Amino acid sequence: NTERQPWKEAVIYQIYPASFKDTDSDGWGDLPGIISKLDYIRSVGADTIWLSPIYASPQNDMGYDVSDYRSIHAPYGTLEDVDRLISELRARDMKLWMDLVVNHTSNEHEWFKVSRRSRDSAKRDWYFWRDPKYDAEGIRKPPNNWKGMFGGSAWTYDETTGQYYLSLFLPSQPDLNWTNSELREAVHDDIRFWLDHGVDGFRIDSMNLMSKHPDLPDGEITCPDEEYQSGDKWFASGPRMHEYLQELRTKVFDAYNAVTVGELGFTKDEESVSKYVAKSRHEINMLFTGDIIDMDFGPNGKYTPGGGFHPRQLRSLTEKWQTAMPRFDGWNTLYLDNHDSGRSVSRYGSDDPRYRTYAAKMLATYLTTLSGTLFLLAGQEIGMANLPKDMGIDQYIDVEGKNYYNKVLQSRGGDHSKMADIMKELQLKARDHGRLPMQWTDGPNAGFTSPEACPWMTVNPDHKLGWNVETQQDDPNSVLSFWKESLAFRKKFVDVFIYGSFEMLPESATHEKVVAYKRKDHSSDKEALVLLNFSDQNSTVTIPWVTRWVVLRGNYSTAPIRGEMIALRPYEAVVYCSG
Ligand code: ISL
Incomplete structure (x- = not known):
């Protein structure tokens, strides 16, 4: 590697x-x-x-x-x-x-159009076609209970031949049968x-x-x-x-x-x-x-x-x-x-x-x-x-978030004012x-x-x-500008950052909100320590040996105060190097 x-x-x-x-x-x-x-x-x-x-x-x-x-x-x-x-x-x-x-x-791909035409179509087997199941009341059900990635069943019924096809994502995204x-x-x-x-x-x-x-x-x-x-x-x-x-x-x-x-x-x-x-x-x-x-x-x-x-x-x-x-x-x-x-x-x-x-x-x-x-x-x-x-x-138009929102909305009687918790998730992850x-x-x-x-x-x-x-x-x-410099910095020290070894400092040795790790060049003694504060508060870490190291890069205009105790400012990042 x-x-x-x-x-x-x-x-x-x-x-x-x-x-x-x-x-x-x-x-x-x-x-x-x-x-x-x-x-x-x-x-x-x-x-x-x-x-x-x-x-x-x-x-x-x-x-x-x-x-x-x-x-x-x-x-x-x-x-x-x-x-x-x-x-x-x-x-x-x-x-x-x-x-x-x-x-x-897509269901508009020529392969699928041919496949769906008849049960004995030359490309029938290029997708997954299965017969329906029927429950005790004789209601038609999909061949299995899989949930689709964007909600609903993972199967779509097709009237043309009276069978279902597998569509793990949208009904308009039929799954290809790779066994063929x-x-x-x-x-x-x-x-x-x-x-x-x-x-x-x-x-x-x-x-x-x-x-x-x-x-x-x-x-x-x-x-x-x-x-x-x-x-x-x-x-x-x-x-x-x-x-x-x-x-x-x-x-x-x-x-x-x-x-x-x-x-x-x-x-x-x-x-x-x-x-x-x-x-x-x-x-x-x-x-x-x-x-x-x-x-x-x-x-x-x-x-x-x-x-x-x-x-x-x-x-x-x-x-x-x-x-x-x-x-x-x-x-x-x-x-x-x-x-x-x-x-x-x-x-x-x-x-x-x-x-x-x-x-x-x-x-x-x-x-x-x-x-x-x-x-x-x-x-x-x-x-x-x-x-x-x-x-x-x-303002949200993606099918994944919208489908989920609508499903929950329906279960809450269509009342948008009850959707604040879901909106919060969409605001982060949609x-x-x-x-x-x-x-x-x-x-x-x-x-x-x-x-x-x-x-x-x-x-x-x-x-x-x-x-x-x-x-x-x-x-x-x-x-x-910071990204440009960071990428140039990474290139300059490829042996440390790209090919070097990795050691995570445990949470107990730093701070719960600080991610800290060492990177080391395999062929020389060159070593770097990266401290990242994932908090909007100051986070104080104590790393006694780092007092002898020099700061290579950081995202504040001044380096943190030198000493055994390092008070990282909100979202501060520092890269130290040994000697
Ligand atoms: O989008 C997801 C979580 O928000 C994933 O579950 C995603 O559906 C999954 O990682 C597959 O993603 C890829 O294939 C999808 C497509 O919608 C995504 O944009 C794509 O990255 C179907 O092709």
Whole structure:
């Protein structure tokens, strides 16, 4: 795992294409917009872009419902635009990763249209079709009790043939049946199509759902009051999962030296994770285990009240993966934001104007001083935050949050005034926040689109208060400047921060709100200590040996007072180095 590789040192900038930059005033970001910002992305210190899906799609799930893997959703542009993007990236020594959404397609994909036509259709077996069940009263029921990821049953009834098809996400996202080898080959060909165009890597969406238990058994009844239950034990990391990944690797990715990162749900224990990423298994390069994104979920799901963030969770997950990956020769991903969640500064830091800059810089210090490949969501580098709390439910448009809100609303007699607890969760974690239009300027529509255009998603009004690229670009104290410096700093000390060893200081040795760890170069004595205060209060830590160390970096303009007792100011981050 200390073997140096460009992909391990890469900084990957995730672009949610609809929200990045619109050049034709339709309120929807596009490929020419992305091309126009490549110099900017490079200037931040990123060398690779990962595009959330840009394929043809009816956009029921913002492109995670693909209707044709080989063409581009028209508002984004054309295949020629992708070719131009690739050559512009090459000219800057940058790389392109695409999102690979092959656990399911859109119901408008030609494969599904053929599949649904008749029970003996040539592509019937490319999806999961099953007969209905009937209860004692003769009422038609789905083939099993699985709950869909966005609510309701995971099965959709189709009148055409009187059968149900499996749709773990939306009814318009039917699951592909990977046990069918013709389907697998068709998917392989579609992937090769992009690799031949020059794509360098993929983020594999819902990766470990691609193999299900062949019998599709009922999920255990854990919520007796609910009609449908979680079936994850049977649909996540199924028996042929590793076979499919090894096949993808040897038959497709290897010939192109493509790099892959898989999204992993449900089976996140060390042993399962090691099977995906141990180098010797030749499957994928890295994983998003997602547990860092799920830290503050409620006990019965993302938006159920009763969750919340404590730095203790981050301390233990960071220690777990920083120490586990080297053990099984895997490689970490580092991320705090993506398009499925709230902005990290609002969730794990603070978007209170008094602390926001410090908190955003503190989180940047966390991400840039750990071992792994670093992923940044567009806007994170300028400290973009969640929608303001005074915005009501009508500003939230994502299907996941809306479906959940409506389900609870119904159970509370349709009374919006009783929804404050759920609103609070949405304000922190709704997927909308990760999808807000990029804030380029303090002008109309934050410069995301022209002033007269209507952006597809609410623009956060805080772009007028300095939370935009233009304002931060020339300010040496801005979050943006801090990110640029932090990424350069990380590069300068790759042997410590990217390839070095890791040791977490226990909570008892520091402070409950302080995350503190040491990083050490394997081949020299160079050592660093990182102290991060996840609190809006001063947190005092006592680390006697650090009195001899020097401060390398921090997010306050002055270093904390030197001594055995270090009083960290709100959201302060300090990096010390031994000698
Ligand atoms: O969004 C989630 C939590 O808020 C996740 O449960 C998510 O549904 C899961 O991680 C799979 O996500 C991916 O596939 C979905 C798509 O909606 C997400 O945007 C994508 O990241 C279906 O393709």
